[in-house]
Amino acid sequence: MPRKRPTINDVAQASGVSRGTVSRVLNGQANVSLAAELAVRRAVSETGYVVNRAARSLKTSRTGSIVMVLSEPQERLFEDPNFSVLMRVATNQLAERDMSLVLMIADDVGGRERVARYLRGGHADGILLISTHADDPLLEAIERSQVPAVACGAVLGRESVIPYAAADDRGGARQATEYLVDRGRRRIGMITGPLDTPGGSLRMEGFTSVLGRKVTKRMVVHGDYTQAGGERAMHRLLEAFPNLDAVFVASDLMAAGALQALHAAGRSVPGDVAVAGFDDSAIATATNPMLTTVRQPLDTIAEETVRLLIALLDEQDVQSVVLPTELIVRESA
Amino acid sequence: MPRKRPTINDVAQASGVSRGTVSRVLNGQANVSLAAELAVRRAVSETGYVVNRAARSLKTSRTGSIVMVLSEPQERLFEDPNFSVLMRVATNQLAERDMSLVLMIADDVGGRERVARYLRGGHADGILLISTHADDPLLEAIERSQVPAVACGAVLGRESVIPYAAADDRGGARQATEYLVDRGRRRIGMITGPLDTPGGSLRMEGFTSVLGRKVTKRMVVHGDYTQAGGERAMHRLLEAFPNLDAVFVASDLMAAGALQALHAAGRSVPGDVAVAGFDDSAIATATNPMLTTVRQPLDTIAEETVRLLIALLDEQDVQSVVLPTELIVRESA
DNA sequence: TTGAAAGCGCTAACAG
DNA sequence: CTGTTAGCGCTTTCAA
Numbered sequence: 001m002p003r004k005r006p007t008i009n010d011v012a013q014a015s016g017v018s019r020g021t022v023s024r025v026l027n028g029q030a031n032v033s034l035a036a037e038l039a040v041r042r043a044v045s046e047t048g049y050v051v052n053r054a055a056r057s058l059k060t061s062r063t064g065s066i067v068m069v070l071s072e073p074q075e076r077l078f079e080d081p082n083f084s085v086l087m088r089v090a091t092n093q094l095a096e097r098d099m100s101l102v103l104m105i106a107d108d109v110g111g112r113e114r115v116a117r118y119l120r121g122g123h124a125d126g127i128l129l130i131s132t133h134a135d136d137p138l139l140e141a142i143e144r145s146q147v148p149a150v151a152c153g154a155v156l157g158r159e160s161v162i163p164y165a166a167a168d169d170r171g172g173a174r175q176a177t178e179y180l181v182d183r184g185r186r187r188i189g190m191i192t193g194p195l196d197t198p199g200g201s202l203r204m205e206g207f208t209s210v211l212g213r214k215v216t217k218r219m220v221v222h223g224d225y226t227q228a229g230g231e232r233a234m235h236r237l238l239e240a241f242p243n244l245d246a247v248f249v250a251s252d253l254m255a256a257g258a259l260q261a262l263h264a265a266g267r268s269v270p271g272d273v274a275v276a277g278f279d280d281s282a283i284a285t286a287t288n289p290m291l292t293t294v295r296q297p298l299d300t301i302a303e304e305t306v307r308l309l310i311a312l313l314d315e316q317d318v319q320s321v322v323l324p325t326e327l328i329v330r331e332s333a
Numbered sequence: 334m335p336r337k338r339p340t341i342n343d344v345a346q347a348s349g350v351s352r353g354t355v356s357r358v359l360n361g362q363a364n365v366s367l368a369a370e371l372a373v374r375r376a377v378s379e380t381g382y383v384v385n386r387a388a389r390s391l392k393t394s395r396t397g398s399i400v401m402v403l404s405e406p407q408e409r410l411f412e413d414p415n416f417s418v419l420m421r422v423a424t425n426q427l428a429e430r431d432m433s434l435v436l437m438i439a440d441d442v443g444g445r446e447r448v449a450r451y452l453r454g455g456h457a458d459g460i461l462l463i464s465t466h467a468d469d470p471l472l473e474a475i476e477r478s479q480v481p482a483v484a485c486g487a488v489l490g491r492e493s494v495i496p497y498a499a500a501d502d503r504g505g506a507r508q509a510t511e512y513l514v515d516r517g518r519r520r521i522g523m524i525t526g527p528l529d530t531p532g533g534s535l536r537m538e539g540f541t542s543v544l545g546r547k548v549t550k551r552m553v554v555h556g557d558y559t560q561a562g563g564e565r566a567m568h569r570l571l572e573a574f575p576n577l578d579a580v581f582v583a584s585d586l587m588a589a590g591a592l593q594a595l596h597a598a599g600r601s602v603p604g605d606v607a608v609a610g611f612d613d614s615a616i617a618t619a620t621n622p623m624l625t626t627v628r629q630p631l632d633t634i635a636e637e638t639v640r641l642l643i644a645l646l647d648e649q650d651v652q653s654v655v656l657p658t659e660l661i662v663r664e665s666a
Numbered sequence: 667t668t669g670a671a672a673g674c675g676c677t678a679a680c681a682g
Numbered sequence: 683c684t685g686t687t688a689g690c691g692c693t694t695t696c697a698a
Contacts, residue, residue: 018670024693027693053456055693058673059673095447103436111425227615286560391689394690
């Protein structure tokens with residue numbers, strides 16, 4: 001017969017002090033005698049006491065949970081290497097503070113409405129945003145909710161209001177582009193991501209900053225971070241810019257699609273066309289040839305993101321961080 | 334100045350009824366006059382009232398949250414197509430019942446301990462397990478916690494105690510193997526998953542059930558569901574069984590690794606060796622050649638899993654479900 | 667340093 | 683059908 005869950009009263013009784021003292025021990029407050037503290041700790045482990053969060057939350061009006069809001073459509077999310085890393089890091093770091101991670105998907109009106117209600121209901125102490133687009137309607141609800149938010153990857157246009165940790169997208173793109181140039185490529189095209197994401201616009205900026213005024217409209221096409229989109233984009237690029245000898249693709253997944261398109265068009269890689277990707281995700285070693293790509297320090301990004309949020313919850317001042325990338329040379333360029 | 338969040342009292346006042354009646358309306362109970370109900374609904378939207386879950390939870394001792402426990406190591410989880418689908422479906426379905434999804438990672442001692450504490454603390458109304466291994470120490474903690482649990486994919490050895498929804502792994506493996514046989518392949522090897530997972534043992538059973546006593550030890554090697562593992566396994570298989578003309582691989586990711594190994598060994602696919610995968614995950618179309626593979630109805634599996642859990646929470650009787658797979662023929666076999 | 671006591675906002679049992 | 687009421691388990695004054 002499973003006994004009823006012990007409450008703080010049981011602990012108080014077992015340790016011979018009052019509820020108040022137990023609470024003080026539990027919350028690590030100073031004004032407690034060593035004897036009392038020891039007695040309480042013993043009683044806690046004897047009784048198997050675990051704090052009732054609902055009761056605590058009712059009293060403190062803090063919930064002990066953080067929402068991670070996913071506003072990407074499904075396909076992208078799934079392929080997003082940021083995602084799983086961030087999730088793991090966040091879960092672990094938050095657990096250390098006895099907080100938990102609630103997941104919400106907000107890629108349609110209903111989802112956004114739910115998130116807004118959730119925040120309005122005060123059900124979360126903080127918000128973790130991941131690859132959020134510049135014009136996401138959710139951002140307004142988030143601001144209105146007054147709940148502290150941080151982002152993994154900058155939220156374009158809100159860089160100053162939503163602290164973030166991110167890779168140096170511009171620098172990484174520059175690395176890849178310079179590498180292509182150094183290898184003697186002269187007619188370099190690019191497939192970008194959606195321009196309302198940092199990976200979309202900043203990686204394009206990095207690309208054009210290297211090539212300067214040599215970049216023309218026909219050399220750049222826009223993709224959507226999906227593999228099929230990358231394939232289509234590559235076809236378009238080949239049409240607009242048939243004699244290209246290299247392409248920088250803003251994500252590995254799109255690069256995999258581009259590889260297929262090149263293959264279908266009878267171009268050899270890297271012989272005819274060199275291909276460089278971005279992310280260094282799992283797929284980069286699954287393609288043939290394997291992708292030369294730009295690695296982001298995902299672990300660090302994730303850790304920093306969570307660190308920012310925790311600092312924010314503690315009402316400390318926070319500063320966004322941008323982390324360096326690394327070019328990983330494989331076979332495709 | 335953001336006003337304090339309205340409580341049920343504010344709604345009661347605004348609608349001219351008592352707290353009790355408001356609560357009844359909110360919880361959809363029958364004994365309420367139409368007039369009262371209307372007044373309450375109006376007051377709710379006027380005041381912007383959102384229920385305080387902590388208070389409700391304190392009273393009802395239900396928490397309104399479900400934990401999704403991930404016990405896979407990182408790499409696998411990330412590549413697991415089940416995962417994102419299940420997450421999305423779960424989030425949506427649960428949101429309809431005003432419940433939320435809490436994520437916990439339990440792939441080491443610390444993680445398991447946290448999950449156990451969380452459950453002991455009564456912080457969750459239900460548990461969603463995903464690709465849990467047979468001997469996972471967490472299972473004991475889960476059973477002890479008495480919290481209703483369901484699994485996405487059977488938990489070997491607990492099929493009768495933890496309801497699940499899953500693809501027909503055995504049948505799918507049979508489909509793939511029969512297809513290879515039908516294409517005239519005679520020397521067929523297999524790379525399995527870990528045998529303490531249903532995808533590991535059942536897919537192997539399907540394979541051997543087709544080939545019967547023709548299967549020998551040297552034709553089967555065991556992988557770990559990673560790409561690198563698939564590559565290693567293929568090398569071992571080529572060593573043990575050099576004249577094979579086909580291989581059935583228990584996951585697409587491992588199949589991608591196998592493709593690399595075959596390529597390195599100078600075997601053409603499907604010319605020298607036909608390759609069939611399992612999952613029909615994103616990577617199946619990213620390889621060259623693209624993978625012939627077995628598709629699992631992930632959406633349905635996820636939906637069914639969540640449906641089972643909800644039924645369990647409602648104290649209905651539940652029955653595990655096994656869903657049919659489909660062979661997707663592409664280029665590799 | 668500690669105990670006593672007042673609620674946090676809600677639901678459900680009871681009385682009407 | 684509806685109002686009243688008694689807590690759920692906890693934190694946090696306030697006194698001592």
